[in-house]
Amino acid sequence: MTRTLARVAALATVAALALAAASAGRAASGPIKIGISLSLSGDFSDSGKAAERGYKLWQKLVNAKGGILGRQVQLSIQDDTSSPTQAQSNYQTFITKDKVDLVFGPFSTLLTAPSAVVAHRYGYAFIEPAGGGPAVFQEKLNNVFFTQPAPVLQSGDVFAKFILSLPASERPRSAAYPSLDDPFSSPIADHVRGILSKKGVKTLYTTIYPSETTDMGPVIQKVASKHPDAVIGGTQNDDAYAQVKAMIQQKFSPRFLFLTNGPNDPAEFPSKVGAKNVNGIFSTGDWFPQEHSYGNAAFVKAYIKAYGGTINTIDPTAAEAYAAGQLLEAVAKKTHSIDNKTIISALHKGTWRTVEGNLRWNSIGEPQGSDLLVEWINGKLYPVFPKSVALHKPLVPKPAWGK
Amino acid sequence: MHNVVQAVILGVLIGGVYALMASGLTLVFGIMKVINVAQGALVILAAYLSYALFSHLHVDPFLSILIVTPAMFVLGVAVQLVFVRSLRGPDSQELSLLVTWALALGIEGVLSVVFKTTYRATNPSYADKTWTVFGYQLSFVRLMAFIASAVLLALLSLLLTRTKFGRAVRATVQNPTAATLLGVDANRVQTLSFGLGVSMAAAAGAVYGVIYPFNPGSHYDLISRLLSIVVLGGLGSLGGAVVAALVMGVTEAVVAVEWAPTWAAFSYFVVLIVFLLVRPQGIFGLRERTL
Numbered sequence: 024m025t026r027t028l029a030r031v032a033a034l035a036t037v038a039a040l041a042l043a044a045a046s047a048g049r050a051a052s053g054p055i056k057i058g059i060s061l062s063l064s065g066d067f068s069d070s071g072k073a074a075e076r077g078y079k080l081w082q083k084l085v086n087a088k089g090g091i092l093g094r095q096v097q098l099s100i101q102d103d104t105s106s107p108t109q110a111q112s113n114y115q116t117f118i119t120k121d122k123v124d125l126v127f128g129p130f131s132t133l134l135t136a137p138s139a140v141v142a143h144r145y146g147y148a149f150i151e152p153a154g155g156g157p158a159v160f161q162e163k164l165n166n167v168f169f170t171q172p173a174p175v176l177q178s179g180d181v182f183a184k185f186i187l188s189l190p191a192s193e194r195p196r197s198a199a200y201p202s203l204d205d206p207f208s209s210p211i212a213d214h215v216r217g218i219l220s221k222k223g224v225k226t227l228y229t230t231i232y233p234s235e236t237t238d239m240g241p242v243i244q245k246v247a248s249k250h251p252d253a254v255i256g257g258t259q260n261d262d263a264y265a266q267v268k269a270m271i272q273q274k275f276s277p278r279f280l281f282l283t284n285g286p287n288d289p290a291e292f293p294s295k296v297g298a299k300n301v302n303g304i305f306s307t308g309d310w311f312p313q314e315h316s317y318g319n320a321a322f323v324k325a326y327i328k329a330y331g332g333t334i335n336t337i338d339p340t341a342a343e344a345y346a347a348g349q350l351l352e353a354v355a356k357k358t359h360s361i362d363n364k365t366i367i368s369a370l371h372k373g374t375w376r377t378v379e380g381n382l383r384w385n386s387i388g389e390p391q392g393s394d395l396l397v398e399w400i401n402g403k404l405y406p407v408f409p410k411s412v413a414l415h416k417p418l419v420p421k422p423a424w425g426k
Numbered sequence: 427m428h429n430v431v432q433a434v435i436l437g438v439l440i441g442g443v444y445a446l447m448a449s450g451l452t453l454v455f456g457i458m459k460v461i462n463v464a465q466g467a468l469v470i471l472a473a474y475l476s477y478a479l480f481s482h483l484h485v486d487p488f489l490s491i492l493i494v495t496p497a498m499f500v501l502g503v504a505v506q507l508v509f510v511r512s513l514r515g516p517d518s519q520e521l522s523l524l525v526t527w528a529l530a531l532g533i534e535g536v537l538s539v540v541f542k543t544t545y546r547a548t549n550p551s552y553a554d555k556t557w558t559v560f561g562y563q564l565s566f567v568r569l570m571a572f573i574a575s576a577v578l579l580a581l582l583s584l585l586l587t588r589t590k591f592g593r594a595v596r597a598t599v600q601n602p603t604a605a606t607l608l609g610v611d612a613n614r615v616q617t618l619s620f621g622l623g624v625s626m627a628a629a630a631g632a633v634y635g636v637i638y639p640f641n642p643g644s645h646y647d648l649i650s651r652l653l654s655i656v657v658l659g660g661l662g663s664l665g666g667a668v669v670a671a672l673v674m675g676v677t678e679a680v681v682a683v684e685w686a687p688t689w690a691a692f693s694y695f696v697v698l699i700v701f702l703l704v705r706p707q708g709i710f711g712l713r714e715r716t717l
Binding site for chain 2: 296300
């Protein structure tokens with residue numbers, strides 16, 4: 024009786040193993056399904072669509088090479104209407120109903136933070152291109168991997184490092200910090216101020232203006248009255264344009280001008296402030312079209328072929344999304360697996376090459392690199408620091424307006 | 427002191443442009459008791475039209491006022507005939523709020539599709555020109571914007587005070603029933619006045635685009651400012667709108683320079699609230715009499 028039972032148990036075990044193997048074989052033979060929630064409508068739709076272009080371009084290129092581990096990649100993209108709750112709901116559906124193999128992140132910190140929690144709950148790796156704000160990392164999730172070189176709040180640090188790399192006689196002695204009241208603007212300038220003030224750059228004026236401030240004239244008037252060597256503004260695009268226009272109109276040209284956003288958009292900035300006024304203005308960026316990063320030249324070429332335009336019209340968000348795909352490709356190649364647990368474990372070790380540079384993260388997904396310092400020189404935008412990625416010598420001090 | 431005087435100059439120049447935007451709003455309210463919350467969106471629509479004329483046909487933004495204003499007058503007349511006039515009954519004023527808000531959202535949606543949501547700016551060759559007068563900076567475009575606004579407001583004032591149409595408008599503002607009994611065609615006056623209000627938004631929009639970057643969502647900030655100007659000036663009062671706009675411009679600029687930009691808009695609202703506590707009908711508004 025005991026032997027019979029043992030035989031039955033052995034047979035059942037063999038049958039179960041065979042079924043499991045067959046089932047696994049079936050799953051491994053189909054396409055790899057990746058769920059992505061994107062803001063294809065609503066406030067973030069421009070950037071959401073840019074991310075979509077990056078993801079789809081990567082899908083096209085990777086499938087042309089034979090896919091990942093011999094399987095084609097299939098993206099399942101759902102519109103979240105720029106709503107965090109809809110994004111959360113989309114990821115819940117991807118994972119529990121559609122049973123996708125993997126997920127990639129949405130656009131913006133606002134949507135990434137709650138979505139990463141959903142992915143974490145089910146043990147999914149969350150490779151995400153556009154959620155670099157504190158809200159994402161405050162969750163302290165081990166499944167998050169932000170595919171940019173540095174967290175948003177530290178994106179301006181590269182300017183401080185550049186200033187401190189200059190000979191003491193060339194550094195600014197004083198600075199003013201007019202910044203937008205926005206979680207992705209004024210804290211960046213504050214961070215830079217913290218670094219520079221410790222090194223002796225005197226803070227002459229610091230102010231935060233509300234987002235509804237359309238007229239930057241009075242703000243710049245106050246800044247100009249303090250005569251700072253450097254103006255360091257935590258900005259978004261429209262207030263950056265307005266700051267520069269107000270400086271021009273008030274004939275105030277500081278020796279150093281660094282704005283966190285606005286000047287880093289080569290397609291828009293010259294038309295907003297006048298092409299002859301851009302020279303010598305610094306900004307920061309996570310990606311640059313001429314950057315010598317891994318696969319960047321191929322990405323740029325394929326992007327223009329697929330979507331048209333020029334290198335200056337490529338939205339960096341597309342590159343960030345493309346980098347998420349590159350990362351998956353690399354980790355799957357290295358581990359021979361697309362298992363989420365394996366991916367999470369592997370990505371926490373070593374450095375990974377992408378169009379966004381060589382990326383590595385701490386335990387909560389904060390990248391440990393540095394953004395690029397970009398500067399307008401002779402009417403063109405170049406990375407100028409760190410030296411290892413610079414394509415032009417920095418232009419200091421800033422020329423007068425119109426020069 | 428230098429900073430304060432410079433701030434007053436900036437405030438007066440920008441206040442003039444806001445006065446032009448608000449003039450249409452207060453005019454329409456005075457005649458029809460309709461709060462046109464699409465006024466901000468209409469300003470932005472005009473800014474885009476002027477931008478398109480400048481970008482594609484190289485039409486100077488100040489000259490584009492001559493094209494944009496009549497075009498949007500026609501649009502205003504059409505909106506009044508199709509959407510506003512049909513509102514009748516005791517709730518018509520409240521309904522007009524919803525209708526004009528829907529219009530604002532519609533304009534924003536269309537602009538988002540056509541022009542995308544990236545910021546635009548009309549940058550003529552003289553955009554950077556600045557004069558230094560007694561040590562004070564006078565931006566050429568801001569001065570031109572102020573002069574254009576002042577001229578248009580003066581023309582509007584002449585229209586209202588020196589023409590038969592203007593008399594009909596003023597009569598309708600003061601007593602619609604009596605005006606009708608005396609032979610004023612109220613429907614015609616309302617339609618033309620709505621068109622006139624929109625055309626003022628159009629002229630201001632062409633000017634606005636030269637001074638500020640804008641995108642389809644810029645109307646939200648604008649309408650809140652315009653409403654507060656109209657309330658401070660006295661609902662329906664053109665002169666009140668001008669004075670209130672200048673008060674707003676100067677208050678915000680001086681507070682931003684001497685205190686902090688964070689308190690600039692707030693300080694204006696403090697002025698508004700304090701003034702309304704003392705004089706609820708606004709600067710030039712008439713106190714309503716009740717039996």
